[in-house]
Amino acid sequence: MEKQWYTISVYSENNVGLLNRISGIFLKRHINIESLNVSKSEIDNVSKFTIVVVAPEESVRKIVGQIEKQVEVIKAYYHTDDETIYQESALFKISSDLLFDERQIQNIIKESNSQIVTVARDFFVLAKTGRRHEIDEMHDAFEPYGIMQFVRSGRIAVSKAAMPITSILAEFQNQ
Amino acid sequence: METLKAQKKDSEKDTVMRISGAEAIIHCLLAEGVDLIYGYPGGAIMPVYDELYKFQDKLTHILTRHEQGATHAAQGYARVSGKVGVAMATSGPGATNLVTGLADAQIDSTPMVCITGQVPRHLLGSDAFQETDIVGISTPVTKWNYQVTKASEIPEIMAKAFYIARSGRPGPVLIDITKNAQFDELDFTYEKCKGVRSYKPVPEPDLKAIEEAAELINNAKKPFIVFGQGVILGEAEEELKALVEKAGIPAAWTILGLSAMDTAHPLNVGMVGMHGNYGPNVLTNECDLLIAIGMRFDDRVTGSLDTYAKQAKVIHFEIDPAEINKNVKADVAVLGNARQTLDLLLPLVNKNEHAAWKAEFDKKYQIEYDTVIKNDITPTKDGLTMGEVIEQINISSEHKAVIVTDVGQHQMIACRYAKFKQSKSNITSGGLGTMGFALPAAIGAKMGAMNREVVAVIGDGGYQMTIQELGVIFQHKVPVKIVVLNNDHLGMVRQWQELFFESRYASTVMVNPDFVKIAEGYHIKSRRVSVRSELKDAVAEMIASKDSYFLEVKVEKEDNVFPMIPSGASVSDIRLK
Ligand SMILES: Cc1ncc(C[n+]2csc(CCOP(=O)(O)OP(=O)(O)O)c2C)c(N)n1
Ligand SMILES: [Mg+2]
Numbered sequence: 001m002e003k004q005w006y007t008i009s010v011y012s013e014n015n016v017g018l019l020n021r022i023s024g025i026f027l028k029r030h031i032n033i034e035s036l037n038v039s040k041s042e043i044d045n046v047s048k049f050t051i052v053v054v055a056p057e058e059s060v061r062k063i064v065g066q067i068e069k070q071v072e073v074i075k076a077y078y079h080t081d082d083e084t085i086y087q088e089s090a091l092f093k094i095s096s097d098l099l100f101d102e103r104q105i106q107n108i109i110k111e112s113n114s115q116i117v118t119v120a121r122d123f124f125v126l127a128k129t130g131r132r133h134e135i136d137e138m139h140d141a142f143e144p145y146g147i148m149q150f151v152r153s154g155r156i157a158v159s160k161a162a163m164p165i166t167s168i169l170a171e172f173q174n175q
Numbered sequence: 176m177e178t179l180k181a182q183k184k185d186s187e188k189d190t191v192m193r194i195s196g197a198e199a200i201i202h203c204l205l206a207e208g209v210d211l212i213y214g215y216p217g218g219a220i221m222p223v224y225d226e227l228y229k230f231q232d233k234l235t236h237i238l239t240r241h242e243q244g245a246t247h248a249a250q251g252y253a254r255v256s257g258k259v260g261v262a263m264a265t266s267g268p269g270a271t272n273l274v275t276g277l278a279d280a281q282i283d284s285t286p287m288v289c290i291t292g293q294v295p296r297h298l299l300g301s302d303a304f305q306e307t308d309i310v311g312i313s314t315p316v317t318k319w320n321y322q323v324t325k326a327s328e329i330p331e332i333m334a335k336a337f338y339i340a341r342s343g344r345p346g347p348v349l350i351d352i353t354k355n356a357q358f359d360e361l362d363f364t365y366e367k368c369k370g371v372r373s374y375k376p377v378p379e380p381d382l383k384a385i386e387e388a389a390e391l392i393n394n395a396k397k398p399f400i401v402f403g404q405g406v407i408l409g410e411a412e413e414e415l416k417a418l419v420e421k422a423g424i425p426a427a428w429t430i431l432g433l434s435a436m437d438t439a440h441p442l443n444v445g446m447v448g449m450h451g452n453y454g455p456n457v458l459t460n461e462c463d464l465l466i467a468i469g470m471r472f473d474d475r476v477t478g479s480l481d482t483y484a485k486q487a488k489v490i491h492f493e494i495d496p497a498e499i500n501k502n503v504k505a506d507v508a509v510l511g512n513a514r515q516t517l518d519l520l521l522p523l524v525n526k527n528e529h530a531a532w533k534a535e536f537d538k539k540y541q542i543e544y545d546t547v548i549k550n551d552i553t554p555t556k557d558g559l560t561m562g563e564v565i566e567q568i569n570i571s572s573e574h575k576a577v578i579v580t581d582v583g584q585h586q587m588i589a590c591r592y593a594k595f596k597q598s599k600s601n602i603t604s605g606g607l608g609t610m611g612f613a614l615p616a617a618i619g620a621k622m623g624a625m626n627r628e629v630v631a632v633i634g635d636g637g638y639q640m641t642i643q644e645l646g647v648i649f650q651h652k653v654p655v656k657i658v659v660l661n662n663d664h665l666g667m668v669r670q671w672q673e674l675f676f677e678s679r680y681a682s683t684v685m686v687n688p689d690f691v692k693i694a695e696g697y698h699i700k701s702r703r704v705s706v707r708s709e710l711k712d713a714v715a716e717m718i719a720s721k722d723s724y725f726l727e728v729k730v731e732k733e734d735n736v737f738p739m740i741p742s743g744a745s746v747s748d749i750r751l752k
Contacts, residue, residue: 013373017310017320024315065497071319071339074373172372 001056005034006078007086007157008064010049011041011165013072022049022073025066031055035088035154043165046074052155075168079159086157089129092142093149096123102145112138123148190364196326197222197357200290201230203333206365209261211235211252211622213245215272217265219305220292222357237622237651240643242269244615246276247641250285251619254602255577255627257410259286259340260619266293267305270351271312275609277347278316282606283431284408286345288336295355296324309351318346326359330366338368343376344495345408378496378510380519387507388490389523391464397532398424399462399487401447401455401476404431404605405469405494405513412436412598414517415468421521423528425536427455429470430590433601438574438594444536448476449740450587453547454539456738456746459484461535468492469513472502473606474742482745492516546751547737552592558731559707561588561660567711568630568658569594571718576628577602577620581613581637584666587736589632600627611640617655618647628656628718635661635687642693648723649697656717657699657725659690662732670735694725701725 012018019038026033034052041048053060060078068076096119098105109116114128128138135152194202200223204212214236216224227236239245242264249260264273270291280287294303310322319339323332329352336348392398406415412435419426419436425444428435430451436443445452447459459465465487470476477483480502491498491505492513499508509516551562565588568576574594580586580603590603602620604612617631638659648655669683694701700722704713710728717724740749 017314017322020311020314028315062497062501065499065501069495069497071371071374169372172370175370 001058003054003056005052005054005081006057006060007081007084007155008049008051008053008060008067008076008078009157009159009163010051010067010076011043011074011163012047012049013074014045014047015072018070018072021070022051022067025063026053029059029063031059031063037154037156039156041165043169046165050154050156075163075165077159077163079157083161084157084159086131086155087129088132088135088153088155089127090135090139090150090152091117092126092128092138092147093123094126094142095146095148096121098145099124105145108138108141112141114138192363193360194363195222195226195358195360196329196352197226199326199329199361199363200333200352200357201226201234202363203330203365204261205230205233206367207259207333207337209234209259211237212261212263213237213239213248213619214263215239215242215245215265215269217267217269217292217305219266219294219354220263220269220290220357222354223263223290223292236263237618237647239615240646241641242272243275243611244641244644244647246273246280246287246289247609247612247615248619248622248644248647249287250276250280251579251602251616252623253285253287253619254616255599255620256623257599258623259288259337261288261290263290264292265305266291266309267307270307270309273349274312274316275607277313277349279604279607279609279612280347281316281318283604284345284404285347286340287347288340289347289349291349291351292357293322293351293353296353297355299324299353309349313349316347317349320349320351322351322353323356324353326356326361329356329361330363334366334368335371339371339374343374377494377512380511380516381509382519384507384509385516385519386523388509389520391488391490391507392422392424392466393525393527395464396529397462398422398464398466398529399455399458400424400426400466400468401429401459401470402426402432402435402468403429403470405492406432406435407598409469409494409513411469411512411514411517414514414521416440417521418517418524421526422524423533424466425529425533427452429473429476429605430603431605432470433590433593434595435598437596439596442533444540446590447746449478449742450591450736450738452540452591453543453738453749453751454536456740456749457539458535460486460745460747462487464488464490466490466492467503468517469494471498474502477502478740478744478746478748482747543738543751551588556731558734559705559710559728560734561585561730562592563707564658564660564710564714564728564730565589565592565632567714568632568718571715572628572630576600576630576718577624579603579613579617579620579629579631581631581633582608582610582667583634583637584662584670584734584736585632585634585660587667610634610637613637614641614657615644615647617657618644618653621653621655630656630658630718632658632660634666635659635663635685635690636665638690645694645697645699649699652722654721654723656720656723658717659725659727660730661687661690661727662730662734663687664732666734667736669733673733673735674741690727691725699723699725701727703727703729705729
């Protein structure tokens with residue numbers, strides 16, 4: 001089966017051991033995690049894991065089944081890129097000298113739609129939010145001039161369709 | 176007002192106790208109905224052992240001779256009784272010795288709670304003496320695990336542990352408790368866990384799926400049921416029997432489904448899987464409807480998936496949603512507890528008979544009988560076979576014994592030929608195939624069903640993996656019967672070497688000790704048999720014994736177990752020789 005990008009969204013109780021449990025599920029099946037983000041969710045005291053993989057749907061479906069089976073997981077979903085709105089962000093630390101020496105740099109900053117986070121005597125920091133290819137393009141544009149540090153976050157995503165966690169929790173409450 | 180307050184205080188005194196974490200652990204166990212646990216003490220769990228000493232009239236602790244033995248004993252106890260088995264160990268090596276038992280219980284869905292001691296909270300992460308990250312280590316082999324670092328957490332976590340271990344698809348839970356949490360005091364009250372909001376143990380039955388299943392069953396010409404341990408865990412034995420009889424469907428068990436139905440039932444067609452029966456394996460690929468009940472299509476059952484039941488529609492009755500379409504695609508999936516779903520299905524199923532179809536199983540049985548079974552059970556050669564020993568156990572125990580098996584040829588032969596009348600009578604390590612399982616598991620099984628005969632059937636190899644548990648049998652006078660089928664080989668591996676590695680017997684020949692002498696060292700009645708003329712009498716003597724009994728039978732050294740589906744082959748290509 002054909003591999004594709006999938007975003008797995010896991011709603012769970014906050015638990016220290018759960019990350020280990022979830023990553024083990026991928027490890028056991030030799031599925032590489034492209035990116036992983038853990039944050040709070042729209043519901044109080046419910047965490048959200050956003051996991052990106054490139055894999056055939058069949059294995060993603062099975063993985064999501066195994067994830068959902070974990071006691072602390074409330075619900076897990078998977079979506080294709082078309083079914084989600086997603087972003088990544090990146091930070092670029094660049095030498096301040098370049099601002100004055102390389103006129104081209106100013107153009108890149110303008111065209112890349114990035115924000116200047118901070119400017120110090122020796123360096124300045126740019127933040128860029130967008131699709132991975134946009135961040136990659138900006139990275140490629142800066143690379144010839146030298147990047148002091150670069151970091152990119154995991155993907156964060158919301159699905160176009162609803163992920164009705166509140167009703168699942170309400171159902172439990174009513175039992 | 177004042178008096179009201181005072182009254183309230185008085186009544187609270189009954190339910191709230193100011194006690195140590197260690198004592199709280201005992202009260203939790205008692206509240207969960209536990210009266211027997213297996214374990215091994217050490218530094219980090221000593222406060223709990225001190226409380227066990229004080230509570231010994233209410234809670235029996237059995238000192239196994241190795242922590243692995245404690246887990247398997249707890250498993251044997253759980254599987255025979257349907258209750259949660261409990262094992263306890265200290266931190267570090269005590270905890271790591273539990274790992275095999277946890278993995279075994281996880282893959283065979285056995286309810287078990289393991290409690291480990293841990294170094295005090297302030298030493299966590301410092302590589303303290305006997306500190307090991309047992310929560311990290313046990314994560315992949317537990318249904319749930321948790322580290323308690325505060326005494327006040329104990330009641331809630333223990334309640335949750337038992338609830339999770341026994342509910343839904345059961346499994347092992349490990350609770351790691353730091354030493355400070357055992358020493359510190361808490362205000363103790365106990366409330367049983369009734370639910371965990373992120374965990375839905377039993378899916379709601381879907382009536383539409385059940386109707387679809389009934390329709391497929393009513394229209395099938397050659398329906399075939401394969402059932403597994405889900406029937407036993409879900410206590411659906413009566414419902415299964417009712418379905419089989421009403422719809423007239425031949426039914427086969429997986430190795431963990433053994434004993435969920437009477438062996439002698441006319442529609443019981445035997446065992447599927449690698450060393451299962453010829454008929455049910457071959458006819459899996461000829462049925463038009465495969466009805467899987469509480470089984471998970473393990474590769475030892477299916478052989479090659481590419482050629483497994485491709486011609487058939489598949490109905491899968493299953494409690495664990497993650498099992499649906501995992502290995503075999505289901506046309507209809509019926510989620511839920513098997514007892515509940517079969518009960519709903521039953522009125523929708525038409526009364527039927529499939530005599531011609533059933534006759535095909537009988538025909539295949541005859542072929543298997545002539546080529547394999549006859550020679551296994553009533554051999555004419557000089558050497559003793561494992562099959563005839565099992566047959567003698569059947570006869571002497573009148574099919575009423577709990578049969579506990581280890582792993583290897585003797586296990587396959589015992590599971591093929593043991594006869595059952597009562598559910599929860601087959602205890603074996605199916606999913607993990609853990610050598611060394613049987614002796615401690617038999618101890619647990621006997622203690623979980625003292626009124627039943629418990630016979631452990633063990634190979635000479637696996638016996639030596641947990642042989643030290645003879646000490647428990649001796650010390651506590653546990654009247655289990657132990658049969659070692661001694662072929663002086665790691666027989667099953669030797670068989671594979673013969674068949675697939677041109678008889679290069681790499682490290683499978685064993686020079687064994689005098690097993691009878693060893694048993695005598697533990698003051699266990701014992702006997703060795705090497706000729707057929709003594710077998711019947713020896714087995715009868717063993718079964719008649721009120722005390723524990725050790726019987727070594729010297730069997731043929733190089734016999735093979737057939738039929739056999741070579742790994743990766745199709746169930747249709749099962750070999751009879
Ligand atoms: C702990 C463990 N180690 C290795 C194996 C692999 N193994 C499977 S069967 C077997 C041979 C068992 O020999 P024995 O106990 O004498 O039983 P027999 O097959 O001879 O009846 C071995 C080594 C295993 N299942 N478990
Ligand atoms: Mg052997």
